[in-house]
Every structure is written in C-alpha cells, then in structure tokens.
Amino acid sequence: MRLNGGEALIKSLEMMGTEVIFGYPGGAILPVYDPIIDSKIRHVLARHEQGAGHMAEGYAHATGRPGVCMVTSGPAATNIVTPLADAYLDSVPLVCITGQVGLAAIGTDAFQEVDTTGITRSITKHNFLVTRAQDIPQAIRDAFYIATTGRPGPVLVDIPKNIVDAGNPDAYFEWEWPETTDLPGYNPELPLDHDAVAEAVELIMAAERPLLYVGGGVLKSRGAEILRQLAELMNLPVVTTLMARGAFPDSHELCLGMPGMHGNYTAITAMQKSDLLIAMGSRFDDRVTGKVGAFAPEAKIIHVDIDPAEHGKVRQPDVAIVGDCRIVMEAMVDALRTAGGAESAADHSAWRQQLSGWQENFPLTYEASAPGELLKPQFVLEKLRDGCPADTIVASGVGQHQMWTSQYWQFDHPYTWVNSGGLGTMGFSIPAAIGAKAAYPDRTVWAVDGDGCFQMTAQELVTASVSKIPVKIALLNNAYLGMVRQWQELFYEERYSEVYLSHDMPDYVKWAEAMGCVAFRVEDPDEVEAVIARANAINDRPVVIDFRCHSNEKVYPMVAAGGSNDDVMVDPSQEALLVVAKAASASQNGEPS
Amino acid sequence: MTRPGDLSHHTLAVLVENKAGVLARVADLFARRGYNIVSLAVAPTRGERFSRITIVVDVESAPLEQITKQLFKLINVVEIVQLAPEESVERELMIATVQVGQEHRSQVVELVDIFEGKILAVGSNHLTVSLDGGPSKLDDFEALLADYNITELQRSGRIALPRIGRDAPRVAAG
Numbered sequence: 193m194r195l196n197g198g199e200a201l202i203k204s205l206e207m208m209g210t211e212v213i214f215g216y217p218g219g220a221i222l223p224v225y226d227p228i229i230d231s232k233i234r235h236v237l238a239r240h241e242q243g244a245g246h247m248a249e250g251y252a253h254a255t256g257r258p259g260v261c262m263v264t265s266g267p268a269a270t271n272i273v274t275p276l277a278d279a280y281l282d283s284v285p286l287v288c289i290t291g292q293v294g295l296a297a298i299g300t301d302a303f304q305e306v307d308t309t310g311i312t313r314s315i316t317k318h319n320f321l322v323t324r325a326q327d328i329p330q331a332i333r334d335a336f337y338i339a340t341t342g343r344p345g346p347v348l349v350d351i352p353k354n355i356v357d358a359g360n361p362d363a364y365f366e367w368e369w370p371e372t373t374d375l376p377g378y379n380p381e382l383p384l385d386h387d388a389v390a391e392a393v394e395l396i397m398a399a400e401r402p403l404l405y406v407g408g409g410v411l412k413s414r415g416a417e418i419l420r421q422l423a424e425l426m427n428l429p430v431v432t433t434l435m436a437r438g439a440f441p442d443s444h445e446l447c448l449g450m451p452g453m454h455g456n457y458t459a460i461t462a463m464q465k466s467d468l469l470i471a472m473g474s475r476f477d478d479r480v481t482g483k484v485g486a487f488a489p490e491a492k493i494i495h496v497d498i499d500p501a502e503h504g505k506v507r508q509p510d511v512a513i514v515g516d517c518r519i520v521m522e523a524m525v526d527a528l529r530t531a532g533g534a535e536s537a538a539d540h541s542a543w544r545q546q547l548s549g550w551q552e553n554f555p556l557t558y559e560a561s562a563p564g565e566l567l568k569p570q571f572v573l574e575k576l577r578d579g580c581p582a583d584t585i586v587a588s589g590v591g592q593h594q595m596w597t598s599q600y601w602q603f604d605h606p607y608t609w610v611n612s613g614g615l616g617t618m619g620f621s622i623p624a625a626i627g628a629k630a631a632y633p634d635r636t637v638w639a640v641d642g643d644g645c646f647q648m649t650a651q652e653l654v655t656a657s658v659s660k661i662p663v664k665i666a667l668l669n670n671a672y673l674g675m676v677r678q679w680q681e682l683f684y685e686e687r688y689s690e691v692y693l694s695h696d697m698p699d700y701v702k703w704a705e706a707m708g709c710v711a712f713r714v715e716d717p718d719e720v721e722a723v724i725a726r727a728n729a730i731n732d733r734p735v736v737i738d739f740r741c742h743s744n745e746k747v748y749p750m751v752a753a754g755g756s757n758d759d760v761m762v763d764p765s766q767e768a769l770l771v772v773a774k775a776a777s778a779s780q781n782g783e784p785s
Numbered sequence: 786m787t788r789p790g791d792l793s794h795h796t797l798a799v800l801v802e803n804k805a806g807v808l809a810r811v812a813d814l815f816a817r818r819g820y821n822i823v824s825l826a827v828a829p830t831r832g833e834r835f836s837r838i839t840i841v842v843d844v845e846s847a848p849l850e851q852i853t854k855q856l857f858k859l860i861n862v863v864e865i866v867q868l869a870p871e872e873s874v875e876r877e878l879m880i881a882t883v884q885v886g887q888e889h890r891s892q893v894v895e896l897v898d899i900f901e902g903k904i905l906a907v908g909s910n911h912l913t914v915s916l917d918g919g920p921s922k923l924d925d926f927e928a929l930l931a932d933y934n935i936t937e938l939q940r941s942g943r944i945a946l947p948r949i950g951r952d953a954p955r956v957a958a959g
C-alpha cells in the first residue's frame with residue numbers, strides 16, 4: 193500500500209489508538225488535514241492553539257492516555273508553547289504535531305517559519321524534526337512511547353510540508369508499520385532495587401512520626417489502589433500535593449489533605465514535625481517545601497521517583513528508590529506484610545493524636561458573608577461540591593479560586609482533578625475541562641475559573657458549543673486578579689497595582705450566551721444551590737455561572753514565598769489559638785517561650 | 786579564567802546518537818540548568834550512528850551527579866562515562882601563532898622542542914606551533930609561550946579514553 197506522508201501520519205496516529213485530535217489547521221499542516229476527513233479519528237477544532245494544547249492535556253489528565261494536538265507552523269507553533277511547557281512541568285503525556293515549512297525552505301526565514309524544535313527543546317521531553325516521509329511512522333511510534341513511559345511528558349513532532357504533500361512524488365512510500373521503537377538512548381524500564389526497598393521498610397517500621405508525601409507520580413503510575421493498601425497496612429497518614437489530589441480519598445481517616453503554600457495547617461505542620469517522609473512520586477517543589485533549609489528538619493527521607501534526577505535535586509534522600517510508584521509500593525507492601533505490618537512497627541499513637549489535635553484546632557475556615565454582601569467563594573465551592581455527582585471531574589484555572597477548589601472540594605477519586613501545578617497557567621481550566629469532557633462525555637465536568645483566567649481562554653466555549661462538549665463553568669468573579677491582589681495586600685502595603693478587573697465589565701452572561709452557552713448570574717447566597725442544580729441538569733450545552741464574589745477574600749492558610757513552613761499564616765479567626773499552640777509546643781521541646 | 790587542568794573539573798565522555806540538534810540539546814541543558822562547561826569536543830565514533838561528546842564540566846556550578854542524571858534524561862544520550870584523570874588518558878591539542886623576531890626565534894624553537902611540539906609554519910616574523918598532550922602540559926607550555934607575543938591561540942578541548950585495563954564508571958547506561 194503506497195501512502196503519502198500525510199496519510200501515513202494520520203494512519204500512524206490511528207495505529208497508536210488516537211481517538212481525538214485537538215487542533216487548528218494552517219498552511220504548512222494543510223496536507224495532513226486532508227486525510228483527516230477520511231479517518232475515524234475525531235478532530236476538535238479549537239479557537240486558539242493554546243486551547244488545543246490544554247484540551248489535549250485535559251484529556252490526558254483525565255484518562256492517563258496521551259493527548260494529541262496538531263497545529264501548523266510559525267505562530268501556531270509559538271501559540272502552543274505554553275501548553276507544552278505546562279505539560280512538561282506537570283509530566284503530562286502529550287504528542288504534539290506541528291507543521292513546518294518545506295525542507296528546502298528551512299533556514300531561509302520563509303513565511304511562517306520558526307525553529308520549532310529549537311524553541312521547544314527545553315520544554316519537551318523530546319522533539320523530532322522528521323525529514324523523510326518514510327520516517328513518519330517510526331517517529332510517531334517513538335513519540336508515543338517516549339511521551340507515555342518513564343516520567344511522562346510532551347513530545348513534539350515537527351513535519352516539513354514537502355514530506356506530507358500529496359503533490360510531491362517523493363512524499364510517497366510503501367507503508368510499513370515499525371515493529372518496535374528505535375531509541376538506543378532510552379530505556380525507561382529500570383530494575384527494582386530490592387535492597388533499597390528493604391532499607392525503606394526498615395525506616396518505616398521504626399518511624400514514630402511517619403508521613404506519606406504523595407505527589408502526581410502516584411497518579412501517573414495508576415497507583416491509587418496500592419497507595420491505599422500501603423497507608424492502611426501501616427496506618428500511615430497521607431498528604432496529597434496539588435498534583436496528587438484524588439490519589440488518596442480526602443474522606444479517608446488517614447488523609448490530611450494538601451500541604452504547601454496554601455495547604456491546610458495540619459498537612460503543612462505534619463511535614464514539618466515528621467520523623468520520616470515517604471515521598472512517593474513527589475518532587476520537593478518549592479511551593480511544598482517553603483524555605484528548603486527549614487523544611488522538615490527532623491525527617492529522614494525515603495524518595496521514590498521514576499526520574500533518578502529528582503533524587504537529591506532539592507533534598508538528599510536517606511533512601512532513594514528509582515521506579516514506578518505503583519511497582520515500588522507493591523514491593524513495599526509485600527515486604528512490610530512480611531515484616532509484620534503495623535503491629536510490629538513503632539507506635540504512632542502519639543503522632544496520630546497530635547495530628548487530630550491540629551485538625552480539630554485548625555480546620556479550613558472562612559467567615560460567612562453578612563446579609564446583603566456578595567458571595568464567599570468558599571461557600572460557592574462547598575455548594576458546588578455537595579451538588580455534583582461523586583465522579584465529577586473538576587478543572588481549575590490559576591489563582592485564588594484554584595487554591596480554594598483544591599481546599600474545599602472533596603477529592604475521593606483519582607483522575608477527577610485537572611489543574612496546572614508546575615507552570616501555573618492562567619486560562620488552563622476551560623480548554624482542559626473540554627479535553628476531559630471529550631474523553632468522558634457521560635460525566636459531569638466543571639471548570640472552576642477566575643475572572644482573569646476566563647478572559648484568557650473563554651473563546652474555547654465556542655469550541656464547546658459547536659463541538660457539543662457541554663462543560664460547565666463556575667466563574668468565581670471577584671473583580672480582581674485576586675491572587676496578585678492578595679500578595680499586594682499582604683506584602684506591598686495594600687498598594688494595588690494593576691489588579692482590578694471589575695465585576696461587570698465584560699458582561700459574562702451576555703458573553704457566554706453569545707458563545708452558545710446557557711448563562712446564569714448569582715449574587716445571593718440563597719440562590720447558589722438552586723442554580724447549581726439547574727446547571728447540573730443541563731447537558732446539551734455548556735453552562736456558565738457568573739458567581740459574584742467578594743473582592744477582598746484571602747486564601748488561608750498561607751506560607752509566604754520563601755518563608756519557612758513553621759510560619760504558617762492561618763485564618764485571622766485562628767490566630768489566637770495558634771499563638772497558644774506554638775507556645776505549648778515550644779515548652780514541650782524545652783525551648784524558652 | 787578557569788583552566789581545563791583544574792581539580793574542580795570532571796571529564797564526561799558522552800555517547801550520543803548522531804542526530805541533528807544533539808549538540809544543541811546538550812548545550813541547552815547546561816545553559817538552562819546553570820551548569821558550566823569548561824571545554825567540549827565532539828566527533829563521530831563507532832560508525833555513523835553515534836558521536837562522542839567529551840565535556841569538561843565545572844562541578845562547582847552543580848553536583849556532578851545532578852549533571853549526569855539530567856544529561857542522561859536526554860533521549861539521544863546513550864551512555865555517559867565519567868573519566869577521572871588518574872584512570873584515563875587525556876589529550877588536547879593547541880596551536881598558537883607567536884610574533885617573534887630573528888633574535889628570539891631560536892628560543893621559541895627550543896621551547897617547542899623541549900615540549901615535543903611541532904613547528905607548523907614559519908613566516909619572517911611569525912611562527913605557528915602546535916602541541917598535543919595532557920591538559921596541564923598544555924597549560925605549562927602556554928604559560929611559557931606567553932613570554933613572547935602570542936597573536937593567536939586555539940585549544941581543541943579535551944578528549945579522553947579510559948586507561949587500558951581500567952573500567953571507567955558508567956554513570957548511566959541505557
């Protein structure tokens with residue numbers, strides 16, 4: 193069977209099981225768009241290449257399968273740089289196809305030529321410039337393999353126009369699907385170091401204040417089930433980072449929730465006071481550790497990660513285990529069972545008591561809005577959480593609303609939380625939600641968005657309407673770039689510089705309606721529940737709810753950037769109690785108070 | 786200036802797939818993560834498919850272990866061998882042009898002789914000389930040559946192989 197490069201590219205994507213391509217056509221990629229008409233792969237036409245990239249990410253977050261996006265050369269390639277960087281920092285498996293000018297024109301500053309592989313080199317796991325049509329199947333096969341194995345990540349394949357051009361006789365070749373990958377420098381399958389597992393088991397058996405510090409790697413390895421077994425077997429309390437929400441059920445008695453800059457007091461403090469952190473697919477990100485030198489000073493570290501370069505990058509581990517979290521945890525569970533399980537381990541009852549004391553004293557809290565006041569975003573999120581089916585997928589933008597969503601949602605299932613952690617990309621939520629909903633049309637998918645974020649990628653609601661991907665948007669409209677405003681309030685003496693957006697400019701309801709959505713506006717706390725119920729009952733169109741929220745609500749707890757995790761700022765209503773608690777713990781440690 | 790012979794330097798022999806852009810990938814990684822390269826030499830090896838990049842790295846800028854682990858994450862990097870000076874043979878090439886009149890010419894020729902270098906070209910007021918050897922030998926030669934007027938000088942960057950019979954540690958291998 194003779195195919196041209198364009199046909200071979202689409203056929204290769206089919207061979208890799210691609211269900212949906214999120215993309216945007218243009219000159220250099222035109223020849224590849226023609227065979228899409230005859231393919232069983234669905235193509236979703238985004239309204240901006242950034243949207244296509246985040247949709248592919250949302251798809252990948254929700255399914256664990258690689259997201260596929262395809263755009264043309266030049267400005268389209270630069271438009272998709274942000275999603276690639278986002279996927280790189282959050283280890284999201286992505287295959288991105290970019291068109292490129294013909295080989296003969298490369299290097300001549302041709303129309304819409306940019307050095308795509310050069311620009312994306314440091315924000316992809318790998319990229320290829322394919323130079324011959326017959327190399328396309330191997331490149332696609334290799335790209336999927338690299339994107340999905342080891343530490344997952346984005347892979348870009350740059351395709352010069354001449355090798356896919358149906359009018360070019362040299363673009364034809366006898367189709368052959370490669371039997372294997374051809375990557376002599378890439379071997380993601382590393383043998384498990386059983387000695388290291390044994391050392392880890394010893395530390396776990398002996399620890400008095402152990403804590404499982406769970407990161408996104410657990411989700412990437414499909415390890416939620418074995419994580420639960422590990423935690424329950426040894427009675428290990430668990431914190432789940434922003435990237436790992438849902439990897440362990442929030443409703444579980446061992447779950448302490450999210451640590452980090454806006455984590456809850458118990459999760460942050462548990463890390464600080466622990467004598468053994470079992471870092472499972474987590475990377476000691478600065479948003480989790482705070483000031484590294486002051487982070488978890490008494491803790492020994494077991495660090496399990498599939499990427500050996502994470503070991504010792506930030507904090508030197510006492511035991512480093514290279515491997516897929518699920519496989520390592522399986523080995524740990526076996527070895528811990530053999531060692532006698534919780535009964536034979538050191539007693540953690542004092543630790544557990546301390547933890548529940550903190551949980552009792554310092555729960556997440558906010559002040560309800562007074563009559564006539566605008567909505568409290570936390571209140572909206574509580575109502576949304578309680579009004580949605582259990583398997584609802586929730587995506588978020590970046591800002592205060594993201595932190596509140598992570599705090600107030602109850603994540604009881606893996607792969608229900610889709611968010612931009614490492615890059616912190618405003619505008620992520622709407623396209624990412626669309627990607628997740630494209631994967632699971634029967635599930636409820638909400639995007640919790642900020643007014644700033646909404647204005648960055650709202651046009652993708654046109655995609656949602658036209659392509660019949662009915663996502664729902666809870667817009668926490670606080671009239672501000674709230675997170676920046678919070679920093680200016682706390683650290684810049686309330687000098688508000690360029691953070692005001694306004695509640696009603698633009699008119700979000702009209703805008704949403706113009707894009708084919710059903711739209712509501714809610715200002716009264718008493719209406720919140722009913723409007724959410726109405727939104728949840730709509731499934732033929734996207735829905736936007738403009739929740740008019742307080743402007744000066746702040747996210748607490750908070751650890752200031754670069755500050756120590758010992759210095760948690762709690763909600764003002766808890767400050768007095770915190771002073772007492774700190775004095776008590778200081779005198780316990782024999783420090784002068 | 787840091788000298789290739791310094792102790793804070795380590796030599797890595799990095800076997801890479803001979804693909805377009807592979808050198809840029811390696812250089813990019815060093816730039817992005819703030820690692821310093823002291824010298825770098827690259828040429829094909831083992832047929833057309835592979836090249837060897839010999840990199841002298843400054844381990845004060847980052848721990849060697851981080852550097853090699855990050856390097857090994859590059860898909861086109863096949864093998865990294867860490868070459869300690871005492872476990873390996875190291876060579877570097879230097880060529881230099883000195884401006885030297887009749888009265889001092891014999892001194893320079895003598896210097897080249899002592900170091901077992903070569904005279905590559907002779908002009909009425911210039912000599913172009915070359916020397917190959919270990920990095921510290923080249924450092925010494927360069928220092929002595931500096932007594933004359935060096936108009937051009939180029940060093941190749943270090944290349945190295947493990948000594949016969951020694952197993953250089955493979956830091957990472959696929």
Ligand SMILES: Cc1ncc(C[n+]2csc(CCOP(=O)(O)OP(=O)(O)O)c2C)c(N)n1
Pocket residue numbers: 589590591592593594616617618641642643644645646668670672673674675676
């Ligand atoms: C693309 C991008 N630009 C700028 C920022 C910096 N930033 C972080 S949060 C934020 C404010 C977000 O405002 P909004 O979407 O209204 O959310 P809120 O904090 O008010 O909930 C800004 C500007 C960013 N994270 N991403």
Ligand SMILES: [Mg+2]
Pocket residue numbers: 642643644668669670671672673674
């Ligand atoms: Mg806002």
